[in-house]
Amino acid sequence: MSKKNIEIVHYPSLIPYIIVGVVYVIGTFIFPMYKFYSYIILMILSISVYVFLRKMNVFKDQIVEIEKPIQYEYSELEEICQLGYEQVEILKNLVKVIDNLELINNLNDIIHTSEAILILVEDNQSLFKKVRKYFHYYLAEVIRILQQYDDFENDSLNSENTKVSKEKIEVMIAKANKSFLDFYNDLYAGKAMDVNVDLKVFDSMLKKLD
Numbered sequence: 001m002s003k004k005n006i007e008i009v010h011y012p013s014l015i016p017y018i019i020v021g022v023v024y025v026i027g028t029f030i031f032p033m034y035k036f037y038s039y040i041i042l043m044i045l046s047i048s049v050y051v052f053l054r055k056m057n058v059f060k061d062q063i064v065e066i067e068k069p070i071q072y073e074y075s076e077l078e079e080i081c082q083l084g085y086e087q088v089e090i091l092k093n094l095v096k097v098i099d100n101l102e103l104i105n106n107l108n109d110i111i112h113t114s115e116a117i118l119i120l121v122e123d124n125q126s127l128f129k130k131v132r133k134y135f136h137y138y139l140a141e142v143i144r145i146l147q148q149y150d151d152f153e154n155d156s157l158n159s160e161n162t163k164v165s166k167e168k169i170e171v172m173i174a175k176a177n178k179s180f181l182d183f184y185n186d187l188y189a190g191k192a193m194d195v196n197v198d199l200k201v202f203d204s205m206l207k208k209l210d
Contacts (some may be wrong), residue, residue, distance in 0.1 A: 005076060011061060011062040011063075012061050012062075013052075013059035013061055013062065014041050014059060015059040016049075016050055016053040016054060016059055017050070019053060020046045020050045020051065020053075023045060023046055023049050024042055024045075024075050026045050027041070027042040027046075028042070029033060057127070067137065070122050072122075072125065073125045074128060076112060076128065076132075077121070077125055077128040078130070080121075080128060080131065080135050080136070081118055081121070081122060081134055083135050083136070084117070084118045084135045084139070085118065085141065086101060087114065087135060087143060088111055088114050088115055088118075090112070090143055090148070091110065091111050091142075091143065092111060094143070094146050094147070094150065095107055095108060095111070096106065097150055098149065098150060098153065100153075100166075100170065102170065102174075103149070103169075103170050103173055106173045106174050106176075106177040106198065107120075107146070107177075109177045109181065110139075110142065110173070110176065110177050112181055113177075113180045113184050114134075114135075114139060114180070114182050116184055116188075117131055117183075117184050117187065120184070120187055120188060121187075124151065127187060130187065131187070134180075134183065138180070142173065142176055145169050145172065145173075146169070146173070148165070148169065149165075149166060149169045149170075152165055152166050152169075153166070
């Protein structure tokens with residue numbers, strides 16, 4: 001999945017042209033075509049019919065949305081965005097295999113926030129330096145611990161250690177969800193914060209899993 005620039009293109013309906021053509025053909029049977037004035041009359045008549053049909057707007061134009069690939073100003077930004085879209089797809093796949101409803105809700109929020117950040121940085125590419133660590137580290141860490149969580153869910157013994165680890169991950173994902181949303185809101189407001197400071201708690205908690 002990749003965000004695209006959408007260009008709206010209007011294609012005039014072909015029906016007015018067809019009607020004008022029919023009028024012209026019928027006119028060739030009515031007017032003496034060996035007379036020069038007949039061509040003038042038919043031309044004026046055809047143009048009048050076309051203008052009338054267009055003004056009446058009876059036959060609507062076809063409106064088509066054409067997707068234009070984003071033009072990235074920086075190669076690093078393109079790499080970051082590609083990574084981000086790949087990570088979002090991984091998270092969507094993880095949603096399908098995780099059973100905990102609260103965790104799924106937090107994960108869906110993180111997906112939506114990440115997609116919004118991608119759209120935002122593509123629209124304002126000067127922000128790319130502020131989102132590098134979000135995708136290169138924080139979202140990557142979320143994926144890593146969620147994959148661990150999936151492994152824990154597949155533990156048939158469901159040991160006490162597994163339960164504790166799962167609870168820790170659930171708490172961390174909830175905190176990450178809030179922190180990521182705060183980060184997006186600050187980006188959107190044009191006051192992007194220092195991720196190292198605002199996600200300090202989340203960072204330290206992730207390290208405890210190692």
